[in-house]
Amino acid sequence: MKSKIRTKKGYSMLPIIVPGRNAARTATLSIAPVVLLALLLTLFGCSQQGQAKAEATKVATDPVAQVQPAAANSPAQQPVLDKAVSATTSSEPVESPTPAPKPAQKLTGTAALERAAATNKYLLLLFYRNDDDSTRTMKKVVASAAAKLASKANSITINVADAAEKDIVAKLGVDRAPMPLALVVAPTGAITGGFPGKVTEEQISGAFVSPGLASCLTALQAGKLVFLCVQNASTKSNDVALKGVQAFKADARYGKFTEIVSVDPTDAAETKFLAQLKIDPKTDVAVTAFMAPPGAVVAKYNGATDKNTIIATLTAATSGGCGSGGCAPSGCGPTK
Numbered sequence: 001m002k003s004k005i006r007t008k009k010g011y012s013m014l015p016i017i018v019p020g021r022n023a024a025r026t027a028t029l030s031i032a033p034v035v036l037l038a039l040l041l042t043l044f045g046c047s048q049q050g051q052a053k054a055e056a057t058k059v060a061t062d063p064v065a066q067v068q069p070a071a072a073n074s075p076a077q078q079p080v081l082d083k084a085v086s087a088t089t090s091s092e093p094v095e096s097p098t099p100a101p102k103p104a105q106k107l108t109g110t111a112a113l114e115r116a117a118a119t120n121k122y123l124l125l126l127f128y129r130n131d132d133d134s135t136r137t138m139k140k141v142v143a144s145a146a147a148k149l150a151s152k153a154n155s156i157t158i159n160v161a162d163a164a165e166k167d168i169v170a171k172l173g174v175d176r177a178p179m180p181l182a183l184v185v186a187p188t189g190a191i192t193g194g195f196p197g198k199v200t201e202e203q204i205s206g207a208f209v210s211p212g213l214a215s216c217l218t219a220l221q222a223g224k225l226v227f228l229c230v231q232n233a234s235t236k237s238n239d240v241a242l243k244g245v246q247a248f249k250a251d252a253r254y255g256k257f258t259e260i261v262s263v264d265p266t267d268a269a270e271t272k273f274l275a276q277l278k279i280d281p282k283t284d285v286a287v288t289a290f291m292a293p294p295g296a297v298v299a300k301y302n303g304a305t306d307k308n309t310i311i312a313t314l315t316a317a318t319s320g321g322c323g324s325g326g327c328a329p330s331g332c333g334p335t336k
Contacts, residue, residue, distance in 0.1 A: 109168030112156040113185065120187045122208060124155040127169075128180040135180045138199060142182055145204040152208070184208070190217035212263040213273040219259035220293045225314070230279055231286035232264045237303040241286035244305030251307070292317065 107115075109125065116123040126142045128135040139157060146155035158165050160175060169175050172183065177196060184193035184207035192214065193207025209217070212228070219226045227245045231238045249258045263270050265281045274281050277289050277297065288301040290310065299313045 106164075107156065109156055109158045109165050110171070112154060113168065113189070116154045116185070117187050117189065119154075122149070122153040122187065122192075123185045124149075124153055124204065125168075125172075125183045125185065126155070126157045126180060127160050127174050127177070127183070128157070129160050130179070134197065138180045138182060141199055141201060142204070145201040148201070149205065149208075186214035186217070188214045188218040190214050190221055192217060210267075210269045210273045212261060212267075212270045215259075215261045216291065217295070219261070220291065220295050223293055224257050224259045225254070225293075226291040227258070227260050228277070228289040228291065229260060229262045229286065230265050230274065230283065230289070231262070232266060235265070235283065236285045238286045240304035241288055241301070242305070244301075244307045244310055245288060247307035248310045290314075 112125075113123055124142055124146050126138060128138075142155060142157075146153060158168065160169050160179065172191070174181055174183070180197070182193075182195040182199045182204065183191055184204060186192050186209065188211075192209045193203065195203055216226050216228060227248075229242060229245065231241060245260060249255050249260060263274070265274065265279070265283055265287075271281055277300075279287050279289065279300070285303050288305050290298045290300070290313065292298050292314075298317050299310075301309075
């Protein structure tokens with residue numbers, strides 16, 4: 001039995017036969033157009049296109065389906081993922097690989113000498129050519145002395161055959177010296193002790209000299225004349241003692257070959273040095289010691305000094321062929 005077709009606004013009334021024991025019983029259902037379309041497509045076995053439309057219908061009517069995320073590898077999701085990866089890659093800093101640490105460079109003799117001078121320390125240098133028994137013995141002695149004198153001395157061991165050490169070898173003139181050789185160098189650059197073949201710790205410590213002696217040795221080893229002016233606020237004739245010395249240094253013939261060193265006679269550190277020069281540390285008058293390379297005392301003056309007297313003394317010492325007075329530097333020959 002079929003029911004009559006009736007229409008309402010927005011709906012279509014179709015006769016639907018409801019299966020059951022009583023085939024005569026029928027029911028009329030009100031079905032929305034979208035649902036009806038999905039039902040008809042399913043009943044007639046439509047192809048994949050029909051299934052896709054059915055799925056679309058389900059999404060349209062099922063709120064749960066609407067909020068389910070698409071698969072990560074789905075075509076719809078891939079462009080979004082690509083953009084996200086691109087944004088992440090461009091915004092994060094790229095860490096460069098950590099460079100391998102460079103091996104520590106060995107300190108050269110020249111650099112060690114400069115470092116010691118900058119820190120007002122002595123430098124103990126051990127030069128060798130062959131690693132023989134005498135070298136190994138000297139290494140132990142120097143190392144032990146260096147440990148005990150660490151507060152005022154650095155140390156370094158140098159192979160004279162090392163090309164990197166040619167500068168220090170030439171500077172100190174040890175290329176033809178007997179090896180092994182231990183040298184003690186003051187902060188001023190003066191060599192205050194040299195010990196070829198063997199050395200003791202006592203000899204090394206004994207090579208540490210006063211600042212006044214170190215300054216004099218630095219100038220003498222550079223081939224200069226030295227005037228050691230021993231005076232302080234308590235000594236007499238200070239100005240006149242300096243007058244002749246300063247006039248001599250101002251002379252163009254001698255200026256670049258002359259060094260003036262001042263020492264306080266009451267300085268305890270200079271007591272030994274003054275004793276070697278036979279200068280009384282309790283002197284009440286200024287004393288001037290005139291020295292020439294390699295370290296000879298040419299003359300001593302108590303009180304006032306005179307330029308002409310100094311020149312005459314230098315001339316006599318030079319004419320004497322480096323006799324008791326010692327030789328003057330090159331360029332400081334007899335004057336007319």
